[in-house]
Amino acid sequence: MKISTYTAAELQKSYGIDVTSLDTGAAARLGVAAAWVSVAPGARSDAHQHDETETWVIVSGTGQLTVDAESRPVRAGTVVQFEPFETHTVENHGDTDLLLLSLYWRDADRAAHAAADTAHRRFDTRPLFVFSSAPTPNGDLHLGHLSGPFFGADVFVRHQRMKGADAWHITGSDDYQNYVVAAARREEREPAETAAHYSAEILATLRLMDIDVHQYTATSRDAAYPDALRRFFTRLTDSGTVAPRPGTALFDAVTGEYLYESGVTGRCPNCANETGGNVCEACLEPNVCTDLTDPRSAVSDAAPREGTVTRYTVPLHQLAKDIAAHHRLGRIPAPVKELAERLSRREHLEIPLTHPATWGVKPAGSEVEGQVIWSWLDYAFSILYGIEALGRGLGRSWRADEPEQDWKVVHFLGSDGSFFHPMFVPALYRLAHPDWTPDIDYHINEFYLLDNSKFSTSRRHVISGKEILNPRSVDSIRFYLALTRPEGRRTNFELGAYTAYVRQTLIGTWQGWLNGLGDRLEKRYGNTAPDAGTWTPEHTAFLARLQTRLAQVTGSLGQDGFSLNQAAEALNGIVEDVTVFSRRQAPAADVESCADEARTAVALELAAARLLATCAAPVMPRFATRLAAALGGPPPTEWPSTVTLVPAGSTVDLSRQEFFADPRAMAEDSPLLPWLSDLVRDTLRLPADESVRDSSLVQIGMESLQAIALQYRITEQLGADVPIEDLLGDMTVAELAARVLDGAEPEALAALQEVTS
Numbered sequence: 038m039k040i041s042t043y044t045a046a047e048l049q050k051s052y053g054i055d056v057t058s059l060d061t062g063a064a065a066r067l068g069v070a071a072a073w074v075s076v077a078p079g080a081r082s083d084a085h086q087h088d089e090t091e092t093w094v095i096v097s098g099t100g101q102l103t104v105d106a107e108s109r110p111v112r113a114g115t116v117v118q119f120e121p122f123e124t125h126t127v128e129n130h131g132d133t134d135l136l137l138l139s140l141y142w143r144d145a146d147r148a149a150h151a152a153a154d155t156a157h158r159r160f161d162t163r164p165l166f167v168f169s170s171a172p173t174p175n176g177d178l179h180l181g182h183l184s185g186p187f188f189g190a191d192v193f194v195r196h197q198r199m200k201g202a203d204a205w206h207i208t209g210s211d212d213y214q215n216y217v218v219a220a221a222r223r224e225e226r227e228p229a230e231t232a233a234h235y236s237a238e239i240l241a242t243l244r245l246m247d248i249d250v251h252q253y254t255a256t257s258r259d260a261a262y263p264d265a266l267r268r269f270f271t272r273l274t275d276s277g278t279v280a281p282r283p284g285t286a287l288f289d290a291v292t293g294e295y296l297y298e299s300g301v302t303g304r305c306p307n308c309a310n311e312t313g314g315n316v317c318e319a320c321l322e323p324n325v326c327t328d329l330t331d332p333r334s335a336v337s338d339a340a341p342r343e344g345t346v347t348r349y350t351v352p353l354h355q356l357a358k359d360i361a362a363h364h365r366l367g368r369i370p371a372p373v374k375e376l377a378e379r380l381s382r383r384e385h386l387e388i389p390l391t392h393p394a395t396w397g398v399k400p401a402g403s404e405v406e407g408q409v410i411w412s413w414l415d416y417a418f419s420i421l422y423g424i425e426a427l428g429r430g431l432g433r434s435w436r437a438d439e440p441e442q443d444w445k446v447v448h449f450l451g452s453d454g455s456f457f458h459p460m461f462v463p464a465l466y467r468l469a470h471p472d473w474t475p476d477i478d479y480h481i482n483e484f485y486l487l488d489n490s491k492f493s494t495s496r497r498h499v500i501s502g503k504e505i506l507n508p509r510s511v512d513s514i515r516f517y518l519a520l521t522r523p524e525g526r527r528t529n530f531e532l533g534a535y536t537a538y539v540r541q542t543l544i545g546t547w548q549g550w551l552n553g554l555g556d557r558l559e560k561r562y563g564n565t566a567p568d569a570g571t572w573t574p575e576h577t578a579f580l581a582r583l584q585t586r587l588a589q590v591t592g593s594l595g596q597d598g599f600s601l602n603q604a605a606e607a608l609n610g611i612v613e614d615v616t617v618f619s620r621r622q623a624p625a626a627d628v629e630s631c632a633d634e635a636r637t638a639v640a641l642e643l644a645a646a647r648l649l650a651t652c653a654a655p656v657m658p659r660f661a662t663r664l665a666a667a668l669g670g671p672p673p674t675e676w677p678s679t680v681t682l683v684p685a686g687s688t689v690d691l692s693r694q695e696f697f698a699d700p701r702a703m704a705e706d707s708p709l710l711p712w713l714s715d716l717v718r719d720t721l722r723l724p725a726d727e728s729v730r731d732s733s734l735v736q737i738g739m740e741s742l743q744a745i746a747l748q749y750r751i752t753e754q755l756g757a758d759v760p761i762e763d764l765l766g767d768m769t770v771a772e773l774a775a776r777v778l779d780g781a782e783p784e785a786l787a788a789l790q791e792v793t794s
Contacts, residue, residue, distance in 0.1 A: 043073045043136070053083035054127075056139075069142040076100060076135040081128040084365045088148045091119045091141040098135030102127050105159045106442055106476045111135075121148040122157065124366060153592070155200055155676075160445065160596050164435075165204040166424050167194050167447040170454055171211040171416060174235035174255075175220035178242045179499045180514075180530055181485040181492040184522040186449035188515065189480055191248040192601060193447065195655035196594040199676040207423040209254035210236035213397040214412045215298040219335070228396045232257050242502040247511050247658055252427035256419055259426075265437060267401040269418040270390075270410055272438075272469040274400075279351050279390060279468065281404045285327045286346045290339035295393040296326060298412075301341060303329030315413075318484075321376050321455045323388065347405055348389040356464040357381045363463040368478035368597065372452070373459045380460070388461065390414050417462040420446070440470055446477040447596075455481060480599055483523035487530050497779060500532065509698035512657040513539045519656050520605035532776065533768055536700045542609070543697040550616050551664070554642050555691025557626070562639070564692075566669070568685035569640040570633030579618050579641055583648055583680045586611045590652040591676070601656070608653055615645040643668065643683040646691075651677055660696055667691050701731075707774035709781075712789065713751075717770055720747045729770045741765065754789060756782035 041059045048055035059071040070089075076082060076098070084103075095115040102111045104125045111117065111127070119125055121144075129135040151157065169186035172178065178187075190206050197204035212232040221231040236255045243250060256262050273279040287296040294300070301314040306328040310319035314326040326332070327343060334341045361381070364374060380386060390411050391400065397409025421437035424444070428435030435441070450458050459479050466475050484491060492499050506514060517535050521528050558564055586607055593604035622638040625631040646664065651673040654661035662672040669687035683689070707713075714729050720743055723729070729737055734744065744764040751757055757780035759773070768776065778786075 045075065048073070048075055052085055054080055069140045071141075072139045074137045074139050076127060076129040076137075078129050078132055078134070082126045083362065084124050084126040086122045086124050087141075088121045089141040089143050090121060090147055091139060093117045093119075094138045094140070096136040096138060098129060098133050099131040100127050100129045100135045103442075103474075106163065106445065106474075107159065108442060121151040123151075124158070152597075153588075155591060155595060157595075157597060158445075160197065160202055161200065163203070163443045163445050164433075165194075165197055165202055165445045165447060166420075166427075167197075167204060167206050168420060168423070168449065169206065169208045170448075170450045170458075171209050171419060172239050173214045173216050174210040174212060174232045174239060175214070175216045176235055176494055177238045178502045179492050179494070180502065180505065180518070181487065181499075183242070183246055183248075183502050184485045184518045184530075185451050185482040187243060187248050188246065188518055188522070189482065189599075189601065190447075190449040191246075192519070192594065192604075192655045193449070193480070193596075193599060194249070194251075195658065196676065197596070199654065199674060201675075205251045205427055206249055207252045207254075207420075207427060208250055209252075209256065209419060209423060210239060211412060211416055211419070212236065212255060212257035213409070213415050215300065215392075215394070215396075218394070218396050219299040229257055242506070245502055245506040245511065247515065252423050252430070254419060254423050254426055256415065262419075262422060263398045264401075265422055266398050266410060266415060266418050268438065269421070269469060270400050270414070271402075273351070273390070273414075273465060274349070276468040276471075278355065279349055281347050282350045282387070283345055283347045284325075284350065284387065284389065285343055286348075287326050287332055287334075287341040288344050289334045289336040290342045291337040294334075294336050295346070296332075296334055296336070296341055297389075297392055300335050301326055301329065301332050302335070303332035306330060316453065316456055318453045321372075321452065322380065323386070323456050323461075325387070325389065346393060348393075348408060349391040349400070349403075349405065350387045350389050351464070351468070353386040353388050353461065353464055354381075354383060356467060359467045360460050360464055363467075363475070363477070364459070366474070366476050368480070369459060370479060370481050373455050373479060373481070376455055377460055380456070413457050413461060414465060416457070417465045420462070440466075440473045440475065442474065442476075444476070446475060447480070448477060449480045449482075452481050452483050478596065483525065483527045485521075485523050485530060486527055489529050497781070497783070500530070500779070508659070510700065512660040513543055513697050513700070515657050516543065516605060516608075516660075519601040520609075522601055524600055524602050532772075533763065533766055536772070537767065539697060539700055544699060546616065547612050548694075548696045550612060550619065551646060551667075551691050551694065551696060554619070554639075554646065555667075555689065555694070557639065558689050559692050561626075562636075564689050566643050566683040566685055566687040566689055567636035567639055569637040569682060570635075572637055573634055575618075575621070576634075576637050576641060579614070580644070580680060582614055583611070583641075583645055586614065587648060587652065587677065587680055594655060604656060608649065608656065611645055611649050611652070615642055618642070618645075640682050640685075643689065644680055647683050648677070648680050663694065663696060667694050701769060701772065707771070707778045708790070709755075709778050710771055710774040713774045713777060714770055716747065716750060720750070731769050731771065733767050733769055734764055734773075735767075739765070751777055755785045756780075 047057040049057060055075040057073050095111050095113055097113045099112045102109050102117060104123050167190045169190035194204045194206045217228050217232050221228040224231060240253055287301055289296060298314045305312040305317040305320060306324055307322045308320035310317060316323050332341050360377060391405060391408040392411055393407050394409045399409055421440055424435050425437040448458050463475055487498060517538055589607035590604055592598050593600050593607055619642055626635050647668055650661045650664035654673040665673055667690050668683055669689055717729050718727060721739060744761055748759060748761060748764060751759055755777060757777045759777055763776060
């Protein structure tokens with residue numbers, strides 16, 4: 038026998054509280070690792086997770102235990118066991134030390150089961166509020182916008198709902214942005230008019246993309262919003278941390294206009310890259326405008342002058358520990374933690390919360406005149422307001438001024454929000470609602486490029502959502518964006534590559550297999566699903582393979598490992614697997630002695646089609662509905678745990694279905710098509726009446742030197758840079774005309790249209 042006795046003198050700090058491991062010999066005799074844990078009155082352990090199973094025996098004292106945002110009281114005599122990966126923390130609410138014995142051990146099977154649990158972290162028992170970053174209504178949405186937070190949040194919510202979760206997609210328009218004022222100035226109208234116009238356009242584009250939004254708040258057009266925001270701001274000032282403080286600021290040297298955000302550019306004080314005011318898109322660190330190197334005003338050509346202004350500010354450096362504690366709760370990407378560590382090394386980080394401006398909400402009883410609440414503070418509150426507004430419509434009692442511990446919030450955002458969303462916003466929540474511990478997950482995407490450079494509306498280097506989305510293209514766009522969206526690295530969209538993928542993979546492989554399966558069913562089984570007969574080892578192996586694919590898609594769409602890239606690859610993997618299986622089974626399909634085996638093979642192909650329809654539902658809802666109907670079933674609404682056969686006797690109609698449309702057939706002719714057609718015919722010395730619209734330049738005989746000549750004439754007349762690879766690729770002349778239109782200089786285009794009209 039070996040005895041180990043608790044000794045306070047041996048305690049050491051760990052996880053924010055006092056811990057001492059039992060003597061290794063005694064622990065070995067227990068068969069598990071063990072430690073004494075002491076929590077002082079008022080102290081709280083750091084939230085953490087681990088792969089071990091852990092049991093606590095409360096020896097003395099009282100406190101509150103929180104596990105995955107669910108809180109329970111504990112006292113002497115309480116025994117608690119934690120499953121692997123449950124986030125837990127304990128707080129001492131009593132007057133004496135809370136003493137407990139911790140016993141923990143590794144169980145690989147138990148840990149693996151917990152990691153694969155689709156209800157992990159109580160996603161099945163509490164409301165899930167999924168936010169896509171509120172867009173600035175200074176323009177419509179392009180593919181770069183759509184590929185990121187909006188699409189990610191939509192698929193996430195659809196999947197969670199199929200699993201039975203109480204999930205909701207919330208967004209809106211961030212109306213009080215400084216960028217709205219800049220857009221209104223360019224368009225010669227009022228900011229409110231600009232915000233209302235583009236907010237409506239944004240919502241219409243989201244609908245074109247089949248993105249379901251359950252609560253959309255346009256902040257400048259909600260009559261109750263300004264006063265609610267003022268009350269939130271008052272909570273911040275009542276904390277004593279947010280207060281008016283004098284500080285340096287930039288002003289336009291000619292007009293005297295206060296400069297921030299879109300009003301000023303310069304080089305980042307941290308990485309020296311070009312940046313706008315307030316945050317750098319390269320290193321993601323915030324700036325306060327006056328620390329920019331070589332600042333430039335957007336108002337005049339004169340160098341900005343520096344002055345002093347009193348604004349409400351928050352000393353964010355004082356909240357570094359609170360931000361770190363927040364990052365121990367939810368899903369926090371590693372780059373965010375690295376950024377937080379960089380910022381924690383700053384001795385001071387004073388962030389202004391109000392700015393001299395006329396567009397925005399003025400604080401109530403403000404000690405600074407002529408200032409409005411900064412849009413990022415506004416955004417922090419709009420999240421809580423969106424939850425309350427959603428609740429009003431659902432008859433739920435969710436309140437913005439009383440956020441609940443049980444809420445699970447999930448943010449989808451671009452990398453340029455890596456400071457604001459996971460650091461600045463939760464710091465404000467800590468001040469406004471000190472008793473609330475928000476449990477938030479963050480899913481971050483990088484920039485999506487167009488032809489290897491950033492989307493740019495001003496340079497007309499853009500593909501807008503309305504330009505490419507329609508009922509026949511939306512599934513193809515959604516799948517291709519899922520496959521190529523920028524997760525963890527920048528990725529690129531090329532119209533030619535997209536068109537080729539749709540034609541070769543979605544139409545050539547997916548639709549080709551489904552139509553071919555329909556032809557075989559019509560010929561051999563009269564368009565009814567056969568019952569499985571004799572099973573061969575190859576059949577059982579294929580069924581197991583489909584089950585593996587189901588697990589891959591489930592994991593890729595799950596809350597912990599969410600990745601649309603991986604989900605799209607797994608969906609395509611289902612089709613790749615079944616086409617190989619079908620080809621290998623084909624030789625025995627018409628062998629009379631193998632008839633029972635052949636119908637099993639067809640039944641398995643139908644099972645693969647049914648699995649594809651169900652698993653594709655979050656990513657391609659229209660395709661999933663059409664495919665499920667073609668298999669004789671209703672739209673998929675529940676996420677499967679196993680692969681199942683299509684019920685024998687079901688009517689199947691696959692042979693002549695169009696699941697994906699050829700982008701070339703859908704493209705409307707560019708207004709430049711007649712001009713480019715004449716140019717092509719002239720370059721190749723073709724008859725004036727010869728049709729070139731639907732042929733590539735190579736198909737009609739163009740060679741490299743002729744392509745160079747054509748490239749020169751396009752550039753000379755319109756300023757459009759069309760690569761030789763595009764001219765000698767598989768684009769038709771009609772598609773090249775659209776490509777030239779995208780790259781044409783506005784002045785040159787206008788001049789050409791005047792001549793040709």
